[in-house]
Amino acid sequence: MDTMRERFARVTAELLDSDPRLAVVLADISADMFRHARKRHPARVVNLGIREQLLISVAGGMALTGLRPIAHTFASFLVERPFEQIKLDLNHQAGSGGAVLVSSGASFDYSGAGRTHQSPGDVVLLGTLPGWSVHVPGHPDEAEHLLRSAAAAEGLVYLRLSALVNAAPLAQGDGFTVLRRGTRASVIAVGPLADAVIAATAGLDVTVLYAPTIRPFDRQALRATLTAPVVVLAEPYLAGTSVPEVAAALADVPHRVLGLGVAREELRRYGTPQQHQAAHGLDAASLRQRIAAFAGVQGGWQRAGAGQDAGLRPRQR
Amino acid sequence: MSEASTLPRYSYADLPSLMTLMTGDEKHDLASESTLDVIWVLYDRVLVPSDRFYLSKGHGPMAYYAVLTAKGYIEADELPRFGQFDSLLGLHPDRNLVPGAEISSGSLGHGLPLAVGTTLGLRALGLTGDRVFVLTGDGELDEGSGHEAIAFAGRAGLEGLTCVVVDNASASHGWPGGIETRFAAEGWSTARADGRDHAALEAALTAPHPGRPHAVVAAIDPA
Numbered sequence: 423m424d425t426m427r428e429r430f431a432r433v434t435a436e437l438l439d440s441d442p443r444l445a446v447v448l449a450d451i452s453a454d455m456f457r458h459a460r461k462r463h464p465a466r467v468v469n470l471g472i473r474e475q476l477l478i479s480v481a482g483g484m485a486l487t488g489l490r491p492i493a494h495t496f497a498s499f500l501v502e503r504p505f506e507q508i509k510l511d512l513n514h515q516a517g518s519g520g521a522v523l524v525s526s527g528a529s530f531d532y533s534g535a536g537r538t539h540q541s542p543g544d545v546v547l548l549g550t551l552p553g554w555s556v557h558v559p560g561h562p563d564e565a566e567h568l569l570r571s572a573a574a575a576e577g578l579v580y581l582r583l584s585a586l587v588n589a590a591p592l593a594q595g596d597g598f599t600v601l602r603r604g605t606r607a608s609v610i611a612v613g614p615l616a617d618a619v620i621a622a623t624a625g626l627d628v629t630v631l632y633a634p635t636i637r638p639f640d641r642q643a644l645r646a647t648l649t650a651p652v653v654v655l656a657e658p659y660l661a662g663t664s665v666p667e668v669a670a671a672l673a674d675v676p677h678r679v680l681g682l683g684v685a686r687e688e689l690r691r692y693g694t695p696q697q698h699q700a701a702h703g704l705d706a707a708s709l710r711q712r713i714a715a716f717a718g719v720q721g722g723w724q725r726a727g728a729g730q731d732a733g734l735r736p737r738q739r
Numbered sequence: 740m741s742e743a744s745t746l747p748r749y750s751y752a753d754l755p756s757l758m759t760l761m762t763g764d765e766k767h768d769l770a771s772e773s774t775l776d777v778i779w780v781l782y783d784r785v786l787v788p789s790d791r792f793y794l795s796k797g798h799g800p801m802a803y804y805a806v807l808t809a810k811g812y813i814e815a816d817e818l819p820r821f822g823q824f825d826s827l828l829g830l831h832p833d834r835n836l837v838p839g840a841e842i843s844s845g846s847l848g849h850g851l852p853l854a855v856g857t858t859l860g861l862r863a864l865g866l867t868g869d870r871v872f873v874l875t876g877d878g879e880l881d882e883g884s885g886h887e888a889i890a891f892a893g894r895a896g897l898e899g900l901t902c903v904v905v906d907n908a909s910a911s912h913g914w915p916g917g918i919e920t921r922f923a924a925e926g927w928s929t930a931r932a933d934g935r936d937h938a939a940l941e942a943a944l945t946a947p948h949p950g951r952p953h954a955v956v957a958a959i960d961p962a
Contacts, residue, residue: 445863447856465863468895473887476852483856486842487864491856506846507884511853514843516835 426583427526429562430569431455434492437573438463443490444573449477451495452526478504482511485518490573496532497525497541497582505547512578513551520553520577524569528584528614529659529684530698533691542684545636546663548580555579555596556637558613558658563591564634571596584658586614586695592632598643602630607652607717608644610664612636615656615704622709626719628654636664641671651677654713656704660684680716682709740788741839743811750809751779757805761821761828773907773934773959774874775802780940781872781903782810789866791857793842793873795850796905797831804828804837812839848882851875851902855888858900858952872901872944877918878909886921892952893925900952901944902927905934907959922954934959 424432431452438444438459445466446456453460453469460467466489470476474495481491493500500523501508512521525544532539548554555577559565565583572579593599598610601620604627611619612633623630629647633640636657644653653668661683668679684702691701699705703712714720749757754775774796786792794803804821807813813828820826827836831845844850854873861869875885892900904918914921919929928948932939934957943955 445860465859468859470887470891473891475848475884476855476887476891479849479852479884479888480856480859483853483858484860484863486853486857487860487866489860489863491860507849507852510843510846510849514833515853 424562425585426559426562426565426587427452428455429566430494430524430526430581430583433566433569434573435459437570438466441490441573443488445484445489445491447477447481447484447491447493449474449495449499451499474499475504475507478507479511481521482507482515482518485512485521486515488519490519490522492522492524492573494524494526496527496539497544498527498539500525501544501547501580502541508548509551513553520579522572522579522581524581524583526583526585528582528586530695531585533693533695533698536692537688537690542660544580544582545657545659549637549663553578554637555635556582557635558582558584559634560588560613560616560632561591562587564593567594568634582613584614586658586699588614588617592616593634596635597640598631598633600629600647601632602628603647604628605649606719607650607654607713608648609654609656609713610644612655612657612664615658618699618704618706618709619656621706622713626710626714626717628713628717628719639664639667639671641667644668644671648672651675652717653677653679654716655679655681655683656709657681657683658704660686678716680712682712740786740790740792740841742788743839746811746814748809748811749815751783753809754779754802754805757808757815757818758801760815760818761801761804772802773876773905774799775805776935776937777874777903777905777940777957778803778806780937780944782806784937784941785944786872789869791841791854791869791871793844793850793854793857793871794832794840795842795844795854795873795875796847796879797844800828800830800832803832807837807839810839813837847879848884851885852888854900854902855892855897858892858897859895861899862897867899870899870901872903874903874905876909877904877906877914878911880904880914880918880921881910881912889922889927890925893922893927896926896950897952898948898950902952902954903944904954904956905959906956908961917956919954919956927951928953929956930954931956931958
């Protein structure tokens with residue numbers, strides 16, 4: 423199976439052939455993957471060098487001509503570094519058809535690279551701006567489907583690619599998909615965390631919803647499937663990012679909500695993405711423990727020594 | 740440029756009285772005057788309907804609003820409401836509100852990078868005759884984002900792009916050798932003109948620059 427990033431490059435090259443409105447803007451990252459596309463479409467595949475402020479502004483300036491730009495680099499350099507360019511040159515200019523931002527790297531794909539290459543805050547940052555659709559696919563097939571829709575649409579779209587994937591695609595649409603039905607709680611599994619959540623909730627009396635798209639938040643699906651006012655979010659980026667969305671969806675219902683995700687504190691560890699997932703309590707054993715405790719259901723196979731309990735606490739300086 | 744409406748037009752001599760219709764932050768007065776002549780020359784002698792004009796230096800937009808009024812984009816009746824809650828005319832321009840304004844500006848360092856993107860976009864669309872003019876200042880070029888744009892535009896040979904730098908020596912740490920040397924080093928064509936001399940500005944703004952972007956420094960005596 424190819425990676426989401428490889429799929430992105432291949433499908434985008436194909437879309438460039440068929441849609442004269444599309445353009446790709448790069449800042450060195452992944453430039454090799456677009457070498458052939460750039461030969462075919464030298465005016466519509468532009469590599470700016472290591473210039474991320476320019477990356478977003480050029481996308482904004484292209485959008486003002488009627489093109490639909492796709493800008494791409496690692497999440498930390500696509501969203502966090504040039505955030506004001508996103509706010510002003512994509513959002514505030516308005517009147518254009520918008521743009522597509524495609525990131526790779528996610529929260530800790532480059533676990534060995536340290537904090538500089540980790541971007542758990544990208545989704546909550548974009549949440550401070552109006553109008554963004556945010557897709558967090560859990561499989562290359564989902565990424566391809568979401569990319570094709572984003573390229574053909576108008577408006578502002580963020581596609582967050584990750585090296586962590588589920589074993590199989592779980593959805594084709596934008597809204598939440600029901601993976602499991604239960605009665606004691608609703609667990610919303612976002613993108614690549616789905617397989618861990620499915621394993622974690624085996625035998626638990628809970629509903630599991632799968633969300634490859636987290637903005638707009640599918641409030642209707644949450645309400646329609648709710649059997650108890652107890653909601654757990656499992657997000658592969660900053661913990662609690664979508665808690666306000668749940669609160670808004672259930673504003674008229676007394677409810678409890680638990681936001682699981684990547685901790686705000688810096689871990690200062692290297693190793694593998696899987697180790698980081700466990701350190702943040704997002705492996706199946708830790709998720710099961712935390713979901714069962716919050717929902718008040720019997721968890722069963724609790725494995726001592728998993729996740730936070732394994733001693734993977736943030737390293738102090 | 741969008742086509743102007745059938746609103747009444749005004750002459751260069753009317754600009755001061757149009758500006759006095761606006762009441763604004765005093766801090767913006769000097770910046771506002773520094774851009775008056777070059778914006779007038781652009782709209783009166785240089786720009787054609789297929790061109791784009793991006794005012795990056797959004798501080799002191801009164802001169803810009805006065806020129807847009809003189810050229811039939813803004814109604815003169817709107818000017819006294821400058822800066823009021825429901826005015827179209829803010830202390831920085833918003834392209835979604837100001838008739839004729841092609842970008843929103845205020846935060847420094849955005850217009851030139853946006854103009855690079857628009858020039859690339861027009862080139863990709865095959866509209867190579869469409870030109871993009873962007874107005875910035877020597878102080879605004881303190882922002883690093885401008886230098887990302889200058890380096891790339893030079894190397895990409897963006898002939899459709901002209902950057903006007905109003906130089907009133909307002910950069911705190913200055914630009915030894917002249918701000919145009921930063922453009923020239925990156926492969927731009929450059930020219931310097933007296934920012935009050937209309938004929939000199941017109942000549943500098945219309946000088947041919949085949950295969951290269953063009954920078955025009957409009958020099959203004961510091962107040």
